[in-house]
Amino acid sequence: MKHIMKIQAFSFNKILDGSKTIDLRLFDEKHQIIRPNDIIEFVCEELKERVLCLVKAFLVFDTADNMIDVLPPSLFGYPNREEIKVRVRRIFSIEDQLKYSVMGIIIECLDKKGNFQKREANSLDDADQEIARAYGEKYRPVARKIPAPGQKENFDEKQQQYRRMMDQKFMEKNGRE
Numbered sequence: 001m002k003h004i005m006k007i008q009a010f011s012f013n014k015i016l017d018g019s020k021t022i023d024l025r026l027f028d029e030k031h032q033i034i035r036p037n038d039i040i041e042f043v044c045e046e047l048k049e050r051v052l053c054l055v056k057a058f059l060v061f062d063t064a065d066n067m068i069d070v071l072p073p074s075l076f077g078y079p080n081r082e083e084i085k086v087r088v089r090r091i092f093s094i095e096d097q098l099k100y101s102v103m104g105i106i107i108e109c110l111d112k113k114g115n116f117q118k119r120e121a122n123s124l125d126d127a128d129q130e131i132a133r134a135y136g137e138k139y140r141p142v143a144r145k146i147p148a149p150g151q152k153e154n155f156d157e158k159q160q161q162y163r164r165m166m167d168q169k170f171m172e173k174n175g176r177e
Contacts, residue, residue, distance in 0.1 A: 002039045011077070012044040015051060015109050020077030023053075024067070024088060026096055027060050027103040034058060034105060053107040062162055064088040064102045071104070098162065 007015075007023075014020035023040075025031045034040075038055045061067040068076070068084050078084045092102070 001033070001035070002041060003034060004041045004043060007042040007044055009044050009046040012042060012047060012049065012051065014077035015042060015053065015107070016111060018109060019074070021107060022071070022075045023105045023107055024064055024076075024092075025103045025105060026092060027101040031103050031105075034103070039110075040105070040107065052110040054110055056106040056108055058106060059104040060101050061104070062101055062165075063094065063097045064092060067102060067104050 005023075005025075011020060011023070015023075023042075034055060036055055036057050040053045040055060042051050042053060044050070059067060059071075061070075065085055065088075068081050068088070073079060073081050073084055076084050078087075
Protein backbone atom coordinates (compact mmCIF):
# COMPACT_ATOMS: atom_id res chain seq x y z
CA MET A 1 0.00 0.00 0.00
CA LYS A 2 1.22 3.52 -0.72
CA HIS A 3 0.84 6.38 1.77
CA ILE A 4 1.42 10.06 1.04
CA MET A 5 2.71 12.20 3.93
CA LYS A 6 3.75 15.81 4.18
CA ILE A 7 7.17 16.55 5.63
CA GLN A 8 9.21 19.64 6.41
CA ALA A 9 12.28 20.50 4.31
CA PHE A 10 14.72 19.92 7.17
CA SER A 11 13.52 16.34 7.74
CA PHE A 12 13.13 15.74 4.00
CA ASN A 13 16.83 16.51 3.42
CA LYS A 14 17.85 14.24 6.31
CA ILE A 15 15.92 11.36 4.70
CA LEU A 16 17.57 12.04 1.34
CA ASP A 17 21.09 12.06 2.75
CA GLY A 18 20.40 8.87 4.72
CA SER A 19 20.92 10.34 8.19
CA LYS A 20 17.25 9.98 9.23
CA THR A 21 15.86 6.44 9.21
CA ILE A 22 12.98 6.90 11.69
CA ASP A 23 10.05 9.23 11.09
CA LEU A 24 7.87 10.08 14.09
CA ARG A 25 4.09 10.34 13.74
CA LEU A 26 1.14 10.14 16.09
CA PHE A 27 -0.31 6.62 16.11
CA ASP A 28 -3.74 7.93 15.12
CA GLU A 29 -6.31 6.28 12.84
CA LYS A 30 -4.58 7.54 9.71
CA HIS A 31 -1.22 6.02 10.63
CA GLN A 32 -2.48 2.77 12.20
CA ILE A 33 -2.91 1.27 8.72
CA ILE A 34 0.82 1.54 7.90
CA ARG A 35 2.50 -1.87 7.68
CA PRO A 36 6.00 -3.16 6.86
CA ASN A 37 6.75 -3.23 3.12
CA ASP A 38 4.34 -0.36 2.45
CA ILE A 39 5.65 2.63 0.50
CA ILE A 40 5.55 6.17 1.89
CA GLU A 41 5.80 9.08 -0.49
CA PHE A 42 7.09 12.02 1.53
CA VAL A 43 6.01 15.32 -0.04
CA CYS A 44 7.92 18.49 0.77
CA GLU A 45 5.82 21.41 -0.37
CA GLU A 46 8.58 23.93 0.50
CA LEU A 47 11.04 22.29 -1.89
CA LYS A 48 8.35 21.00 -4.27
CA GLU A 49 9.97 17.57 -4.16
CA ARG A 50 8.94 14.02 -3.33
CA VAL A 51 10.83 10.94 -2.18
CA LEU A 52 9.75 7.31 -1.89
CA CYS A 53 10.63 5.28 1.19
CA LEU A 54 10.07 1.65 2.10
CA VAL A 55 8.59 0.92 5.53
CA LYS A 56 10.93 -1.60 7.13
CA ALA A 57 9.16 -1.76 10.50
CA PHE A 58 7.51 0.48 13.08
CA LEU A 59 7.61 0.97 16.82
CA VAL A 60 4.84 2.30 19.05
CA PHE A 61 5.57 3.99 22.36
CA ASP A 62 3.31 5.87 24.81
CA THR A 63 5.32 9.07 24.31
CA ALA A 64 8.04 10.32 22.02
CA ASP A 65 10.34 10.88 25.02
CA ASN A 66 10.23 7.16 25.84
CA MET A 67 11.15 6.26 22.27
CA ILE A 68 13.92 8.86 22.09
CA ASP A 69 15.40 7.64 25.40
CA VAL A 70 15.62 4.05 24.13
CA LEU A 71 16.88 4.50 20.57
CA PRO A 72 20.18 6.08 19.45
CA PRO A 73 19.71 9.73 18.40
CA SER A 74 21.57 9.11 15.14
CA LEU A 75 18.58 7.12 13.86
CA PHE A 76 16.51 10.31 14.07
CA GLY A 77 19.22 12.28 12.25
CA TYR A 78 20.41 14.25 15.29
CA PRO A 79 23.54 14.18 17.44
CA ASN A 80 21.75 14.30 20.82
CA ARG A 81 18.45 13.35 22.41
CA GLU A 82 17.58 16.79 23.82
CA GLU A 83 17.44 18.40 20.38
CA ILE A 84 15.07 15.68 19.17
CA LYS A 85 12.81 16.12 22.20
CA VAL A 86 12.62 19.89 21.72
CA ARG A 87 11.66 19.52 18.04
CA VAL A 88 9.08 16.78 18.75
CA ARG A 89 7.43 18.84 21.51
CA ARG A 90 6.93 21.67 19.01
CA ILE A 91 5.00 19.32 16.73
CA PHE A 92 3.08 16.98 19.08
CA SER A 93 1.52 18.02 22.39
CA ILE A 94 1.87 15.63 25.33
CA GLU A 95 -1.93 15.32 25.38
CA ASP A 96 -1.95 14.10 21.77
CA GLN A 97 0.92 11.72 22.50
CA LEU A 98 -0.93 10.23 25.46
CA LYS A 99 -4.18 10.08 23.48
CA TYR A 100 -2.81 8.32 20.40
CA SER A 101 0.70 7.11 21.36
CA VAL A 102 3.69 7.79 19.10
CA MET A 103 4.77 5.74 16.10
CA GLY A 104 8.36 5.54 14.92
CA ILE A 105 8.34 4.43 11.27
CA ILE A 106 11.63 2.80 10.31
CA ILE A 107 12.21 3.70 6.69
CA GLU A 108 14.64 3.02 3.88
CA CYS A 109 14.98 5.74 1.28
CA LEU A 110 14.41 4.36 -2.23
CA ASP A 111 15.67 7.51 -3.92
CA LYS A 112 19.09 7.08 -5.59
CA LYS A 113 20.62 9.91 -3.54
CA GLY A 114 19.59 8.18 -0.31
CA ASN A 115 20.57 4.67 -1.40
CA PHE A 116 24.11 5.57 -2.39
CA GLN A 117 24.97 7.40 0.82
CA LYS A 118 27.09 5.53 3.33
CA ARG A 119 24.96 5.41 6.46
CA GLU A 120 27.58 5.11 9.14
CA ALA A 121 25.71 7.62 11.30
CA ASN A 122 22.87 5.10 11.58
CA SER A 123 24.91 2.01 12.35
CA LEU A 124 24.72 0.87 15.95
CA ASP A 125 27.94 0.41 17.87
CA ASP A 126 28.33 -2.61 20.17
CA ALA A 127 27.05 -0.77 23.26
CA ASP A 128 23.92 0.47 21.48
CA GLN A 129 23.26 -3.00 20.04
CA GLU A 130 23.50 -4.46 23.55
CA ILE A 131 21.07 -1.86 24.93
CA ALA A 132 18.61 -2.50 22.09
CA ARG A 133 18.87 -6.26 22.63
CA ALA A 134 18.35 -5.92 26.40
CA TYR A 135 15.39 -3.61 25.85
CA GLY A 136 13.83 -6.09 23.44
CA GLU A 137 14.20 -8.91 25.97
CA LYS A 138 12.91 -6.91 28.93
CA TYR A 139 10.10 -4.98 27.26
CA ARG A 140 8.17 -7.12 24.84
CA PRO A 141 5.67 -5.13 22.78
CA VAL A 142 2.17 -5.49 24.16
CA ALA A 143 -0.90 -4.84 22.05
CA ARG A 144 -3.28 -2.34 23.54
CA LYS A 145 -6.91 -1.97 22.72
CA ILE A 146 -7.48 0.88 20.29
CA PRO A 147 -10.76 2.67 20.96
CA ALA A 148 -13.37 2.75 18.24
CA PRO A 149 -13.74 6.02 16.33
CA GLY A 150 -15.58 8.51 18.48
CA GLN A 151 -14.90 6.54 21.67
CA LYS A 152 -12.67 8.33 24.21
CA GLU A 153 -10.08 6.84 26.51
CA ASN A 154 -9.73 7.88 30.14
CA PHE A 155 -6.79 10.29 29.85
CA ASP A 156 -6.48 10.96 33.58
CA GLU A 157 -5.97 7.25 34.16
CA LYS A 158 -3.47 7.04 31.30
CA GLN A 159 -1.50 10.02 32.65
CA GLN A 160 -1.41 8.40 36.08
CA GLN A 161 -0.16 5.14 34.54
CA TYR A 162 2.53 7.07 32.69
CA ARG A 163 3.62 8.87 35.87
CA ARG A 164 3.74 5.58 37.82
CA MET A 165 5.83 4.01 35.05
CA MET A 166 8.26 6.96 35.05
CA ASP A 167 8.50 6.85 38.87
CA GLN A 168 9.22 3.13 38.72
CA LYS A 169 11.95 3.65 36.11
CA PHE A 170 13.48 6.36 38.30
CA MET A 171 13.46 4.04 41.32
CA GLU A 172 15.00 1.17 39.33
CA LYS A 173 17.68 3.46 37.93
CA ASN A 174 18.60 4.67 41.42
CA GLY A 175 18.64 1.16 42.93
CA ARG A 176 15.41 1.42 44.88
CA GLU A 177 12.39 -0.83 44.75
